Amino acid sequence: MIWKKIKLWFHMLGSPPTFYRFGQVLAPWLWGAFAISAAIGLYQALYVVPSDYQQGDSMRILYIHVPAAWQALFGYTVMTVLAIIALIWRIRMTEIMAMACAPIGAALTLLCLATGSIWGKPMWGTWWVWDARLTSMLVLLFIYIGIMGLYAAYDDKRKGARVAAILVLAGAVNIPIIHFSVDWWNTLHQPATIRLMGESAMDASMLPPLLWMVLATKFFFGAALLDRSRNELLQQDRSKRWVEQQISGVPEQA
Amino acid sequence: MSKPVGNAPKALFQRDMKLAFRRLGESLLPLFFLFTVIVLIPLGVGPGPTLLARMAPGMVWVAALLASLLALEHLFRPDLDDGTLEQWFVGDSGVLGRVWARLASHWLITGLPVIVFSPLAAEMLHLPHHALGTLIISLIIGTPALSLIGGLAAALTLSTRGASVLLSILVFPLIVPLVIFATGAVSMQADGLDPTAHLGLLGAFTILAMTLAPFGISAALRMNLE
Numbered sequence: 375m376i377w378k379k380i381k382l383w384f385h386m387l388g389s390p391p392t393f394y395r396f397g398q399v400l401a402p403w404l405w406g407a408f409a410i411s412a413a414i415g416l417y418q419a420l421y422v423v424p425s426d427y428q429q430g431d432s433m434r435i436l437y438i439h440v441p442a443a444w445q446a447l448f449g450y451t452v453m454t455v456l457a458i459i460a461l462i463w464r465i466r467m468t469e470i471m472a473m474a475c476a477p478i479g480a481a482l483t484l485l486c487l488a489t490g491s492i493w494g495k496p497m498w499g500t501w502w503v504w505d506a507r508l509t510s511m512l513v514l515l516f517i518y519i520g521i522m523g524l525y526a527a528y529d530d531k532r533k534g535a536r537v538a539a540i541l542v543l544a545g546a547v548n549i550p551i552i553h554f555s556v557d558w559w560n561t562l563h564q565p566a567t568i569r570l571m572g573e574s575a576m577d578a579s580m581l582p583p584l585l586w587m588v589l590a591t592k593f594f595f596g597a598a599l600l601d602r603s604r605n606e607l608l609q610q611d612r613s614k615r616w617v618e619q620q621i622s623g624v625p626e627q628a
Numbered sequence: 629m630s631k632p633v634g635n636a637p638k639a640l641f642q643r644d645m646k647l648a649f650r651r652l653g654e655s656l657l658p659l660f661f662l663f664t665v666i667v668l669i670p671l672g673v674g675p676g677p678t679l680l681a682r683m684a685p686g687m688v689w690v691a692a693l694l695a696s697l698l699a700l701e702h703l704f705r706p707d708l709d710d711g712t713l714e715q716w717f718v719g720d721s722g723v724l725g726r727v728w729a730r731l732a733s734h735w736l737i738t739g740l741p742v743i744v745f746s747p748l749a750a751e752m753l754h755l756p757h758h759a760l761g762t763l764i765i766s767l768i769i770g771t772p773a774l775s776l777i778g779g780l781a782a783a784l785t786l787s788t789r790g791a792s793v794l795l796s797i798l799v800f801p802l803i804v805p806l807v808i809f810a811t812g813a814v815s816m817q818a819d820g821l822d823p824t825a826h827l828g829l830l831g832a833f834t835i836l837a838m839t840l841a842p843f844g845i846s847a848a849l850r851m852n853l854e
Contacts, residue, residue, distance in 0.1 A: 516801040523797060527788035537784050537851050540844050541798065544780060547840060548802050555805035559812060
Protein backbone atom coordinates (compact mmCIF):
# COMPACT_ATOMS: atom_id res chain seq x y z
CA MET A 375 0.00 0.00 0.00
CA ILE A 376 2.65 2.48 1.09
CA TRP A 377 4.87 1.12 -1.67
CA LYS A 378 2.21 1.88 -4.24
CA LYS A 379 1.92 5.42 -2.95
CA ILE A 380 5.67 5.96 -3.22
CA LYS A 381 5.60 4.61 -6.74
CA LEU A 382 2.75 6.87 -7.74
CA TRP A 383 4.51 9.85 -6.20
CA PHE A 384 7.69 8.99 -8.10
CA HIS A 385 5.80 8.77 -11.38
CA MET A 386 4.10 12.08 -10.70
CA LEU A 387 7.49 13.74 -10.23
CA GLY A 388 8.11 13.03 -13.90
CA SER A 389 5.50 15.61 -14.74
CA PRO A 390 7.05 19.09 -15.04
CA PRO A 391 4.40 21.05 -13.06
CA THR A 392 4.50 18.55 -10.19
CA PHE A 393 8.26 18.56 -10.15
CA TYR A 394 8.29 22.35 -10.22
CA ARG A 395 6.04 22.62 -7.18
CA PHE A 396 7.89 19.81 -5.40
CA GLY A 397 11.17 21.64 -5.91
CA GLN A 398 9.61 24.87 -4.74
CA VAL A 399 8.79 23.25 -1.41
CA LEU A 400 11.95 21.20 -0.95
CA ALA A 401 14.66 23.60 -2.16
CA PRO A 402 14.34 26.16 0.70
CA TRP A 403 14.70 23.36 3.25
CA LEU A 404 17.83 22.12 1.51
CA TRP A 405 19.27 25.63 1.35
CA GLY A 406 18.51 26.05 5.04
CA ALA A 407 20.14 22.73 5.92
CA PHE A 408 23.14 23.77 3.84
CA ALA A 409 23.42 27.11 5.64
CA ILE A 410 23.22 25.53 9.10
CA SER A 411 25.65 22.67 8.44
CA ALA A 412 28.10 24.97 6.63
CA ALA A 413 27.93 27.48 9.51
CA ILE A 414 28.66 24.77 12.10
CA GLY A 415 31.37 23.24 9.93
CA LEU A 416 33.10 26.54 9.16
CA TYR A 417 32.93 27.70 12.79
CA GLN A 418 34.55 24.48 13.98
CA ALA A 419 37.08 24.54 11.15
CA LEU A 420 38.14 28.12 11.84
CA TYR A 421 37.91 28.36 15.65
CA VAL A 422 37.68 24.93 17.29
CA VAL A 423 40.24 22.86 15.42
CA PRO A 424 43.83 23.53 16.61
CA SER A 425 46.24 24.68 13.94
CA ASP A 426 48.55 22.08 12.44
CA TYR A 427 52.04 21.79 13.94
CA GLN A 428 53.62 21.76 10.49
CA GLN A 429 51.23 23.64 8.22
CA GLY A 430 49.91 26.19 10.70
CA ASP A 431 46.58 27.74 9.85
CA SER A 432 46.87 27.20 6.09
CA MET A 433 45.68 23.63 6.50
CA ARG A 434 42.21 24.92 7.39
CA ILE A 435 41.50 25.32 3.66
CA LEU A 436 41.20 21.52 3.67
CA TYR A 437 37.64 21.95 4.96
CA ILE A 438 36.62 23.54 1.67
CA HIS A 439 39.02 21.68 -0.57
CA VAL A 440 38.26 18.09 0.36
CA PRO A 441 34.43 18.31 0.52
CA ALA A 442 34.43 20.13 -2.84
CA ALA A 443 36.54 17.39 -4.39
CA TRP A 444 34.36 14.61 -2.98
CA GLN A 445 31.17 16.30 -4.06
CA ALA A 446 32.56 16.96 -7.56
CA LEU A 447 33.09 13.21 -7.95
CA PHE A 448 29.83 12.27 -6.24
CA GLY A 449 28.03 14.76 -8.48
CA TYR A 450 29.36 12.89 -11.49
CA THR A 451 27.94 9.66 -10.06
CA VAL A 452 24.54 11.30 -9.61
CA MET A 453 24.72 12.62 -13.16
CA THR A 454 25.62 9.15 -14.48
CA VAL A 455 22.64 7.52 -12.77
CA LEU A 456 20.32 10.22 -14.11
CA ALA A 457 21.83 9.87 -17.59
CA ILE A 458 21.26 6.11 -17.59
CA ILE A 459 17.61 6.63 -16.57
CA ALA A 460 17.26 9.32 -19.23
CA LEU A 461 18.68 7.09 -21.96
CA ILE A 462 16.67 4.00 -21.07
CA TRP A 463 13.28 5.39 -20.06
CA ARG A 464 13.49 8.77 -21.80
CA ILE A 465 12.03 10.61 -18.82
CA ARG A 466 12.29 14.29 -19.59
CA MET A 467 12.81 15.36 -15.97
CA THR A 468 15.86 13.13 -15.58
CA GLU A 469 17.34 14.53 -18.80
CA ILE A 470 16.99 18.03 -17.42
CA MET A 471 18.34 17.04 -14.01
CA ALA A 472 21.31 15.20 -15.48
CA MET A 473 22.26 18.26 -17.48
CA ALA A 474 21.75 20.48 -14.43
CA CYS A 475 24.37 18.41 -12.58
CA ALA A 476 27.14 19.39 -15.00
CA PRO A 477 27.57 23.11 -14.15
CA ILE A 478 27.38 22.42 -10.40
CA GLY A 479 29.94 19.66 -10.69
CA ALA A 480 32.18 21.85 -12.83
CA ALA A 481 31.94 24.67 -10.28
CA LEU A 482 32.87 22.32 -7.43
CA THR A 483 35.77 20.91 -9.46
CA LEU A 484 36.98 24.43 -10.13
CA LEU A 485 36.63 25.27 -6.44
CA CYS A 486 38.66 22.19 -5.56
CA LEU A 487 41.39 23.15 -8.06
CA ALA A 488 41.46 26.77 -6.94
CA THR A 489 41.67 25.95 -3.23
CA GLY A 490 44.26 23.28 -4.00
CA SER A 491 46.31 25.85 -5.85
CA ILE A 492 46.02 28.39 -3.03
CA TRP A 493 46.97 25.70 -0.53
CA GLY A 494 49.82 24.52 -2.71
CA LYS A 495 51.52 27.90 -2.90
CA PRO A 496 52.63 28.09 0.77
CA MET A 497 53.03 24.31 1.16
CA TRP A 498 54.75 23.25 -2.04
CA GLY A 499 56.08 26.67 -3.03
CA THR A 500 54.24 26.62 -6.34
CA TRP A 501 50.74 27.27 -7.61
CA TRP A 502 50.58 24.14 -9.70
CA VAL A 503 52.13 20.70 -9.38
CA TRP A 504 51.53 17.91 -11.86
CA ASP A 505 50.36 15.82 -8.98
CA ALA A 506 48.21 12.84 -9.91
CA ARG A 507 45.12 14.00 -8.03
CA LEU A 508 45.35 17.57 -9.29
CA THR A 509 45.73 16.34 -12.83
CA SER A 510 42.80 13.96 -12.69
CA MET A 511 40.62 16.73 -11.22
CA LEU A 512 41.68 18.95 -14.12
CA VAL A 513 40.68 16.26 -16.60
CA LEU A 514 37.37 15.89 -14.76
CA LEU A 515 36.83 19.63 -15.22
CA PHE A 516 37.39 19.26 -18.96
CA ILE A 517 34.89 16.40 -19.11
CA TYR A 518 32.29 18.52 -17.28
CA ILE A 519 32.96 21.41 -19.68
CA GLY A 520 32.68 19.07 -22.65
CA ILE A 521 29.26 17.86 -21.44
CA MET A 522 28.05 21.43 -20.93
CA GLY A 523 29.39 22.48 -24.34
CA LEU A 524 27.77 19.56 -26.12
CA TYR A 525 24.41 20.20 -24.45
CA ALA A 526 24.59 23.89 -25.31
CA ALA A 527 25.50 23.20 -28.95
CA TYR A 528 22.14 21.62 -29.73
CA ASP A 529 19.11 23.80 -30.35
CA ASP A 530 16.78 20.90 -29.63
CA LYS A 531 17.33 20.58 -25.89
CA ARG A 532 15.94 17.06 -25.58
CA LYS A 533 18.22 15.81 -28.33
CA GLY A 534 21.15 17.66 -26.80
CA ALA A 535 20.48 16.16 -23.38
CA ARG A 536 20.33 12.61 -24.72
CA VAL A 537 23.46 13.00 -26.84
CA ALA A 538 25.28 14.53 -23.88
CA ALA A 539 24.05 11.62 -21.74
CA ILE A 540 26.07 9.27 -23.97
CA LEU A 541 29.11 11.44 -23.28
CA VAL A 542 28.34 11.25 -19.55
CA LEU A 543 28.48 7.46 -19.79
CA ALA A 544 31.69 7.53 -21.84
CA GLY A 545 33.18 9.75 -19.15
CA ALA A 546 31.93 7.47 -16.38
CA VAL A 547 33.71 4.51 -17.98
CA ASN A 548 36.82 6.57 -18.49
CA ILE A 549 37.18 8.46 -15.20
CA PRO A 550 38.48 5.48 -13.17
CA ILE A 551 40.92 4.64 -15.97
CA ILE A 552 42.08 8.26 -16.13
CA HIS A 553 42.49 8.31 -12.37
CA PHE A 554 44.70 5.23 -12.27
CA SER A 555 46.66 6.07 -15.42
CA VAL A 556 47.47 9.53 -14.11
CA ASP A 557 48.37 8.06 -10.74
CA TRP A 558 50.79 5.71 -12.41
CA TRP A 559 52.18 8.32 -14.78
CA ASN A 560 53.01 10.57 -11.87
CA THR A 561 54.51 7.91 -9.62
CA LEU A 562 56.73 6.73 -12.45
CA HIS A 563 58.11 10.15 -13.18
CA GLN A 564 58.26 11.97 -9.85
CA PRO A 565 57.79 9.46 -7.04
CA ALA A 566 58.62 11.80 -4.16
CA THR A 567 55.77 14.29 -4.60
CA ILE A 568 54.10 15.28 -1.35
CA ARG A 569 50.73 13.62 -1.06
CA LEU A 570 47.74 15.81 -0.42
CA MET A 571 46.83 14.29 2.92
CA GLY A 572 49.12 11.31 3.19
CA GLU A 573 47.82 8.00 4.40
CA SER A 574 48.45 8.98 8.01
CA ALA A 575 45.17 8.90 9.88
CA MET A 576 43.65 12.27 10.57
CA ASP A 577 43.56 13.38 14.15
CA ALA A 578 40.13 12.82 15.67
CA SER A 579 39.78 16.50 16.58
CA MET A 580 40.00 17.44 12.91
CA LEU A 581 37.23 15.14 11.77
CA PRO A 582 33.91 16.72 12.92
CA PRO A 583 34.13 19.94 10.87
CA LEU A 584 35.07 17.88 7.83
CA LEU A 585 31.97 15.73 8.24
CA TRP A 586 29.80 18.85 8.67
CA MET A 587 31.25 20.35 5.51
CA VAL A 588 30.75 17.11 3.59
CA LEU A 589 27.12 17.16 4.71
CA ALA A 590 26.87 20.83 3.71
CA THR A 591 28.12 20.18 0.18
CA LYS A 592 25.57 17.37 -0.19
CA PHE A 593 22.75 19.76 0.75
CA PHE A 594 24.22 22.43 -1.51
CA PHE A 595 24.34 20.04 -4.44
CA GLY A 596 20.75 18.95 -3.90
CA ALA A 597 19.44 22.48 -3.52
CA ALA A 598 21.38 23.82 -6.50
CA LEU A 599 20.28 20.83 -8.58
CA LEU A 600 16.60 21.47 -7.81
CA ASP A 601 16.89 25.19 -8.51
CA ARG A 602 18.79 24.70 -11.75
CA SER A 603 16.37 22.04 -12.98
CA ARG A 604 13.39 24.25 -12.20
CA ASN A 605 14.96 27.21 -14.01
CA GLU A 606 15.71 25.09 -17.04
CA LEU A 607 12.14 23.78 -16.95
CA LEU A 608 10.70 27.29 -16.91
CA GLN A 609 12.92 28.30 -19.78
CA GLN A 610 12.10 25.31 -21.95
CA ASP A 611 8.36 25.39 -21.21
CA ARG A 612 8.01 29.16 -21.28
CA SER A 613 5.23 29.02 -23.85
CA LYS A 614 3.28 26.30 -22.04
CA ARG A 615 0.18 26.96 -20.05
CA TRP A 616 1.37 25.58 -16.71
CA VAL A 617 4.25 28.05 -16.62
CA GLU A 618 1.89 30.90 -17.34
CA GLN A 619 -0.35 29.81 -14.49
CA GLN A 620 2.61 29.29 -12.20
CA ILE A 621 4.02 32.74 -12.88
CA SER A 622 0.73 34.64 -12.76
CA GLY A 623 -0.20 32.87 -9.54
CA VAL A 624 -3.52 31.58 -10.79
CA PRO A 625 -4.11 28.17 -9.22
CA GLU A 626 -4.24 25.36 -11.72
CA GLN A 627 -7.55 23.63 -12.23
CA ALA A 628 -7.27 20.02 -11.22
CA MET B 629 11.27 -6.42 -46.67
CA SER B 630 13.70 -7.73 -49.22
CA LYS B 631 17.08 -9.08 -48.28
CA PRO B 632 20.00 -6.64 -48.30
CA VAL B 633 21.74 -6.59 -51.65
CA GLY B 634 25.38 -7.60 -51.26
CA ASN B 635 27.43 -6.79 -48.19
CA ALA B 636 26.70 -3.22 -47.10
CA PRO B 637 29.68 -2.67 -44.77
CA LYS B 638 32.05 -4.08 -47.35
CA ALA B 639 30.59 -1.89 -50.08
CA LEU B 640 30.89 1.17 -47.84
CA PHE B 641 34.49 0.34 -47.00
CA GLN B 642 35.39 -0.14 -50.67
CA ARG B 643 33.72 3.13 -51.58
CA ASP B 644 35.55 5.02 -48.83
CA MET B 645 38.90 3.60 -49.86
CA LYS B 646 38.27 4.32 -53.52
CA LEU B 647 37.38 7.92 -52.71
CA ALA B 648 40.47 8.26 -50.51
CA PHE B 649 42.73 7.05 -53.29
CA ARG B 650 41.07 9.24 -55.90
CA ARG B 651 41.79 12.27 -53.69
CA LEU B 652 45.20 11.16 -52.54
CA GLY B 653 46.53 14.66 -51.92
CA GLU B 654 43.61 15.47 -49.67
CA SER B 655 43.86 12.17 -47.84
CA LEU B 656 47.53 12.69 -47.06
CA LEU B 657 47.08 16.21 -45.68
CA PRO B 658 46.93 14.97 -42.06
CA LEU B 659 50.31 13.33 -42.58
CA PHE B 660 51.81 16.58 -43.84
CA PHE B 661 50.22 18.31 -40.89
CA LEU B 662 51.98 15.84 -38.60
CA PHE B 663 55.31 16.79 -40.09
CA THR B 664 54.66 20.50 -39.76
CA VAL B 665 54.08 19.89 -36.04
CA ILE B 666 57.24 17.80 -35.84
CA VAL B 667 59.23 20.59 -37.54
CA LEU B 668 57.82 23.28 -35.27
CA ILE B 669 58.96 21.53 -32.08
CA PRO B 670 62.74 21.89 -32.59
CA LEU B 671 62.15 25.43 -33.82
CA GLY B 672 60.28 26.15 -30.61
CA VAL B 673 62.38 24.41 -27.97
CA GLY B 674 65.78 24.48 -29.64
CA PRO B 675 67.67 21.86 -31.65
CA GLY B 676 69.53 20.18 -28.73
CA PRO B 677 69.42 16.41 -29.35
CA THR B 678 69.18 15.37 -25.68
CA LEU B 679 66.14 17.54 -25.00
CA LEU B 680 64.48 16.45 -28.24
CA ALA B 681 65.16 12.80 -27.51
CA ARG B 682 63.42 13.09 -24.13
CA MET B 683 60.43 14.77 -25.73
CA ALA B 684 60.26 12.59 -28.83
CA PRO B 685 57.78 9.88 -27.65
CA GLY B 686 55.27 12.42 -26.41
CA MET B 687 55.68 14.70 -29.40
CA VAL B 688 55.23 11.98 -32.01
CA TRP B 689 52.10 10.84 -30.17
CA VAL B 690 50.66 14.33 -29.76
CA ALA B 691 51.32 15.01 -33.45
CA ALA B 692 49.60 11.74 -34.39
CA LEU B 693 46.65 12.73 -32.23
CA LEU B 694 46.35 16.16 -33.85
CA ALA B 695 46.59 14.62 -37.31
CA SER B 696 43.82 12.18 -36.46
CA LEU B 697 41.60 15.01 -35.18
CA LEU B 698 41.82 16.83 -38.51
CA ALA B 699 39.87 14.28 -40.50
CA LEU B 700 37.27 13.59 -37.81
CA GLU B 701 34.93 16.43 -38.63
CA HIS B 702 34.20 14.88 -42.02
CA LEU B 703 33.81 11.35 -40.69
CA PHE B 704 29.99 11.34 -40.79
CA ARG B 705 29.11 14.89 -41.84
CA PRO B 706 28.96 14.39 -45.66
CA ASP B 707 26.71 11.35 -45.16
CA LEU B 708 24.41 13.38 -42.96
CA ASP B 709 24.28 16.22 -45.47
CA ASP B 710 23.42 14.11 -48.51
CA GLY B 711 21.02 11.83 -46.66
CA THR B 712 23.03 8.61 -46.92
CA LEU B 713 23.24 8.38 -43.16
CA GLU B 714 19.49 7.92 -42.93
CA GLN B 715 19.75 4.98 -45.30
CA TRP B 716 22.11 3.31 -42.83
CA PHE B 717 19.20 3.01 -40.44
CA VAL B 718 16.54 2.07 -42.96
CA GLY B 719 17.77 -1.28 -44.19
CA ASP B 720 18.10 -4.40 -42.09
CA SER B 721 21.81 -4.84 -42.71
CA GLY B 722 22.73 -3.24 -39.40
CA VAL B 723 24.41 -0.02 -38.44
CA LEU B 724 27.29 -1.43 -36.40
CA GLY B 725 28.86 -3.06 -39.46
CA ARG B 726 28.86 0.21 -41.34
CA VAL B 727 30.23 2.08 -38.33
CA TRP B 728 33.08 -0.43 -38.23
CA ALA B 729 33.67 -0.05 -41.97
CA ARG B 730 33.82 3.72 -41.68
CA LEU B 731 36.16 3.58 -38.67
CA ALA B 732 38.41 1.09 -40.45
CA SER B 733 38.76 3.35 -43.45
CA HIS B 734 39.41 6.34 -41.18
CA TRP B 735 42.17 4.41 -39.45
CA LEU B 736 43.70 3.26 -42.76
CA ILE B 737 43.70 6.83 -44.07
CA THR B 738 44.92 8.70 -40.97
CA GLY B 739 46.43 6.06 -38.67
CA LEU B 740 48.39 3.84 -41.02
CA PRO B 741 50.37 6.60 -42.82
CA VAL B 742 51.42 7.95 -39.43
CA ILE B 743 52.69 4.50 -38.43
CA VAL B 744 54.53 4.07 -41.73
CA PHE B 745 56.24 7.46 -41.50
CA SER B 746 56.81 7.43 -37.73
CA PRO B 747 60.45 6.25 -38.09
CA LEU B 748 61.14 9.40 -40.07
CA ALA B 749 59.49 11.59 -37.44
CA ALA B 750 61.31 9.72 -34.66
CA GLU B 751 64.65 10.22 -36.40
CA MET B 752 63.99 13.94 -36.83
CA LEU B 753 63.44 14.18 -33.07
CA HIS B 754 66.47 12.00 -32.20
CA LEU B 755 64.48 9.24 -30.54
CA PRO B 756 66.98 6.54 -29.41
CA HIS B 757 67.04 3.81 -32.06
CA HIS B 758 66.33 0.97 -29.68
CA ALA B 759 63.01 2.63 -28.71
CA LEU B 760 61.79 2.88 -32.31
CA GLY B 761 60.26 -0.60 -32.31
CA THR B 762 58.25 0.19 -29.19
CA LEU B 763 57.07 3.48 -30.70
CA ILE B 764 55.78 1.65 -33.77
CA ILE B 765 54.11 -1.06 -31.67
CA SER B 766 52.48 1.55 -29.44
CA LEU B 767 51.17 3.35 -32.53
CA ILE B 768 49.82 0.10 -34.00
CA ILE B 769 48.03 -0.75 -30.74
CA GLY B 770 46.94 2.78 -29.86
CA THR B 771 45.86 4.53 -33.06
CA PRO B 772 42.73 2.34 -33.52
CA ALA B 773 41.51 3.62 -30.15
CA LEU B 774 42.17 7.13 -31.41
CA SER B 775 39.87 6.46 -34.36
CA LEU B 776 37.22 4.87 -32.11
CA ILE B 777 37.08 7.64 -29.52
CA GLY B 778 37.41 10.27 -32.20
CA GLY B 779 34.54 8.59 -34.02
CA LEU B 780 32.42 8.77 -30.87
CA ALA B 781 33.15 12.48 -30.50
CA ALA B 782 32.38 13.01 -34.20
CA ALA B 783 29.05 11.23 -33.86
CA LEU B 784 28.15 13.19 -30.73
CA THR B 785 28.85 16.55 -32.34
CA LEU B 786 27.37 15.57 -35.71
CA SER B 787 24.66 18.19 -36.11
CA THR B 788 26.01 20.92 -33.83
CA ARG B 789 27.27 24.39 -34.53
CA GLY B 790 31.04 24.82 -34.23
CA ALA B 791 31.54 21.07 -34.27
CA SER B 792 35.31 21.07 -34.87
CA VAL B 793 36.30 22.96 -31.72
CA LEU B 794 33.82 21.05 -29.58
CA LEU B 795 35.11 17.80 -31.04
CA SER B 796 38.67 18.46 -29.90
CA ILE B 797 37.44 19.41 -26.42
CA LEU B 798 35.50 16.14 -26.17
CA VAL B 799 38.34 13.96 -27.46
CA PHE B 800 41.11 15.34 -25.26
CA PRO B 801 39.99 14.16 -21.78
CA LEU B 802 38.88 10.76 -23.05
CA ILE B 803 42.26 9.88 -24.53
CA VAL B 804 44.40 10.90 -21.55
CA PRO B 805 45.05 7.24 -20.59
CA LEU B 806 45.99 6.41 -24.18
CA VAL B 807 48.65 9.11 -24.32
CA ILE B 808 49.99 8.18 -20.89
CA PHE B 809 50.29 4.45 -21.59
CA ALA B 810 51.72 4.89 -25.10
CA THR B 811 54.33 7.51 -24.31
CA GLY B 812 55.09 5.72 -21.05
CA ALA B 813 55.93 2.55 -22.96
CA VAL B 814 58.25 4.34 -25.39
CA SER B 815 59.97 6.34 -22.65
CA MET B 816 60.57 3.20 -20.60
CA GLN B 817 62.11 1.43 -23.59
CA ALA B 818 64.27 4.51 -24.23
CA ASP B 819 65.44 4.38 -20.61
CA GLY B 820 66.25 0.69 -20.96
CA LEU B 821 63.27 -0.63 -18.98
CA ASP B 822 60.66 -3.22 -19.89
CA PRO B 823 57.66 -1.59 -21.64
CA THR B 824 55.37 -4.65 -21.75
CA ALA B 825 53.15 -3.57 -18.85
CA HIS B 826 52.41 -0.22 -20.48
CA LEU B 827 51.79 -1.85 -23.84
CA GLY B 828 49.46 -4.36 -22.21
CA LEU B 829 47.41 -1.60 -20.62
CA LEU B 830 47.40 0.26 -23.92
CA GLY B 831 46.00 -2.85 -25.57
CA ALA B 832 43.39 -3.23 -22.84
CA PHE B 833 42.30 0.38 -23.37
CA THR B 834 41.98 -0.18 -27.12
CA ILE B 835 39.94 -3.35 -26.59
CA LEU B 836 37.64 -1.53 -24.18
CA ALA B 837 37.18 1.24 -26.74
CA MET B 838 36.48 -1.39 -29.43
CA THR B 839 33.84 -3.02 -27.23
CA LEU B 840 31.95 0.10 -26.19
CA ALA B 841 32.57 2.93 -28.64
CA PRO B 842 30.74 1.46 -31.69
CA PHE B 843 27.52 1.14 -29.66
CA GLY B 844 27.87 4.73 -28.48
CA ILE B 845 28.57 5.87 -32.02
CA SER B 846 25.51 4.19 -33.52
CA ALA B 847 23.30 5.46 -30.67
CA ALA B 848 24.59 9.01 -31.16
CA LEU B 849 24.12 8.81 -34.94
CA ARG B 850 20.54 7.62 -34.46
CA MET B 851 19.80 10.50 -32.07
CA ASN B 852 21.19 13.01 -34.54
CA LEU B 853 18.79 11.79 -37.19
CA GLU B 854 15.70 12.10 -35.02
